[in-house]
Amino acid sequence: MSRPADRPETYDRVTRALHWGMAALLAAQFLSAAAHWGLPRGHIMWRILWSYHLPLGIALFFLVLFRGIWGLGNISRRPVHSGVMGRVAATGHIILYTLMVVVPAVRILAAAGNKKGFNLLGIPVFPTRDEHVAWMRAPAEWHGEMGWILGLLVVGHIAIALIWHQWIRRDATLQRMVGRSKAVR
Numbered sequence: 001m002s003r004p005a006d007r008p009e010t011y012d013r014v015t016r017a018l019h020w021g022m023a024a025l026l027a028a029q030f031l032s033a034a035a036h037w038g039l040p041r042g043h044i045m046w047r048i049l050w051s052y053h054l055p056l057g058i059a060l061f062f063l064v065l066f067r068g069i070w071g072l073g074n075i076s077r078r079p080v081h082s083g084v085m086g087r088v089a090a091t092g093h094i095i096l097y098t099l100m101v102v103v104p105a106v107r108i109l110a111a112a113g114n115k116k117g118f119n120l121l122g123i124p125v126f127p128t129r130d131e132h133v134a135w136m137r138a139p140a141e142w143h144g145e146m147g148w149i150l151g152l153l154v155v156g157h158i159a160i161a162l163i164w165h166q167w168i169r170r171d172a173t174l175q176r177m178v179g180r181s182k183a184v185r
């Protein structure tokens with residue numbers, strides 16, 4: 001098996017695994033957020049779906065950092081986004097990345113600034129403090145709102161991929177992320 005790397009015709013298997021794996025995990029994360037928003041506390045589905053929000057959110061944070069480093073390392077080899085529409089698409093991807101980092105980051109920062117400290121799956125991550133650190137907790141006020149904005153942008157991203165690229169233009173954009181392009185190794 002050759003060394004994984006993106007090419008101008010297609011995304012490689014690592015990029016595709018990160019894209020689709022994180023899409024599935026983010027779907028589960030939005031399901032848990034929706035349960036938090038819409039179900040009464042104590043409801044069995046609320047407890048099941050909310051139980052994984054924190055650990056999964058932290059896992060997604062580290063995954064997106066790895067994905068960003070991987071993407072930057074491959075940037076000169078990736079499919080090119082040229083023209084005005086290409087620049088719009090690239091800007092959309094940068095906004096998705098930014099929110100995928102910032103949304104979990106503000107909550108992790110708030111946990112670090114909380115006087116209760118923070119345990120993850122029984123493992124102490126941040127120690128207890130004498131006082132809350134206000135500036136570390138303030139950005140998390142926007143965690144939910146930014147999370148829902150990310151969700152809306154993902155819906156737009158999916159609509160563009162399916163309706164614009166796949167059904168209207170019938171180009172190879174989806175194929176290069178699915179891995180069915182003729183050029184895929």
Ligand code: HEM
Pocket residue numbers: 029030033034036037038053054056057058060061100103104105107108111140141143144145147148150
């Ligand atoms: C990509 C990762 C994440 C996404 C997409 C996400 C999304 C969301 C959304 C949309 C809400 C609002 C739910 C509502 O309206 O009731 C929410 C709430 C919440 N999330 Fe996350 N979250 C993520 C990561 C995290 C992490 C890492 C933590 C903690 C370490 C966390 C802790 C919370 C808490 C405590 C709430 C309820 C209070 C609030 O709305 O701020 N989340 N999350």
Ligand code: HEM
Pocket residue numbers: 015019022023024026027071079081089093094096097154157158161162173174175176177
């Ligand atoms: C939570 C869900 C999703 C997120 C956050 C997301 C994010 C991204 C990002 C950041 C890129 C740029 C390439 C990269 O660095 O990976 C991308 C590319 C792409 N995504 Fe998604 N995506 C999601 C779900 C989907 C779904 C469900 C589809 C298809 C129905 C899709 C279709 C595509 C396609 C076709 C590309 C390649 C676009 C191009 O090269 O211009 N994505 N996605």
